[in-house]
Amino acid sequence: MxxxxxxxxxxxxxxxxxxxxxxxxxxxxxxxxxxxxxxxxxxxxxxxxxxxxxxxxxxxxxxxxxxxxxxxxxxxxxxxxxxxxxxxxxxxxxxxxxxxxxxxxxxxxxxxxxxxxxxxASVDNGPGVVITVGKLSMYPEQRRATWDGVPVELTSTEFNLLEVLARHAGRPVSKAELSEQGLGRPLARFDRNIDVHLSSLRQKLGPLADGRSCLQTIYRLGYQLIRD
CATH class of the missing domain: 3.40.50.2300 (Response regulator)
Structure with missing residues (x-):
């Protein structure tokens, strides 16, 4: 289209x-x-x-x-x-x-x-690929995600950003990387796009077993999707 x-x-x-x-x-x-x-x-x-x-x-x-x-x-x-x-x-x-x-x-x-x-974008890894991190499952070809089996309604950009974090789960991803890979453009000075989208994702995704958000801000390094 x-x-x-x-x-x-x-x-x-x-x-x-x-x-x-x-x-x-x-x-x-x-x-x-x-x-x-x-x-x-x-x-x-x-x-x-x-x-x-x-x-x-x-x-x-x-x-x-x-x-x-x-x-x-x-x-x-x-x-x-x-x-x-x-x-x-x-x-x-x-x-x-x-x-x-x-x-x-x-x-x-x-x-x-x-x-x-x-x-x-088509997924290079072939059909039927599922990215699973704890209770989160992402189906890139179908552009859909679930949390503990329940569908999560995401915008296109939220899906892109969450996919980047899921592919790098367990390590911080900088805002510059997220902008390049998730938004498809360089990070602009004073750009709050990433922060607003990640705040929305925190509200849409369920908590970890200890009650924390699975999306953590890592000081000076970026954001990290925690493996649980």
Whole structure:
């Protein structure tokens, strides 16, 4: 799938993004308000949605809530530069990543490719591979995970980050590594994406036998998935 849904009330900007994406081999559909955009995203016909935060009526945050209530489609948020509150709230609600506006079509396309590369990547180890760490089981080809046999609902980026940690279980993984392997891009200065996604993962995964989270912060080294 290479069909991109663009949701933004700025018709001229969306047209520019759409034209560039289509030159790069993507199909695009453009919607110019949040309510219609959320309904369109829930149709299941798109590889990714690009969603602007600042829209009249149903804004991007409200549209994201509607999307996440019924779909795990990757969502890339467009946020105002320096607006950390909307950025963090969007990540907490299940956005996969964000791009600060103004941004170039080239930057947007690179970020879309990075998300889709991880989402759609085939597993080199062959079919049926299962990564098991304690009560956690991950099925990369099916993009699903379970904890003690119970399905865990993860966003695309949460799955990517947890897979990286699971493949390196028992040792710390730096934020730079997690950004490169999980987000598909270098870690930016003051970027809190990883921290917000890991906080969400802690809430979704069950505790260890002693009550601790299986995801531990290792001072100055990064994050570690504990073997239990």
């Amino acid at each position: 290479n069909h991109v849904l663009l949701i933004d009330d700025d018709v001229e900007l969306v047209g520019m993004f759409s034209e560039y994406l289509e030159r790069e081999g993507f199909r695009t559909t453009c919607v110019h308000n949040g309510a219609d955009g959320a309904r369109e995203a829930l149709r299941g016909e798109y590889a990714i949605a690009v969603l602007d935060v600042m829209m009249p009526g149903t804004n991007g945050i409200e549209a994201l809530r509607l999307i996440r209530a019924g779909s795990r489609i990757p969502v890339l948020m467009l946020t105002a530069r320096g607006d950390d509150a909307d950025r963090i709230l969007g990540l907490e609600l299940g956005a996969d990543d964000y791009v600060a506006k103004p941004c170039t079509p080239r930057e947007l396309t690179a970020r879309v490719r990075a998300i889709l590369r991880r989402t759609q």
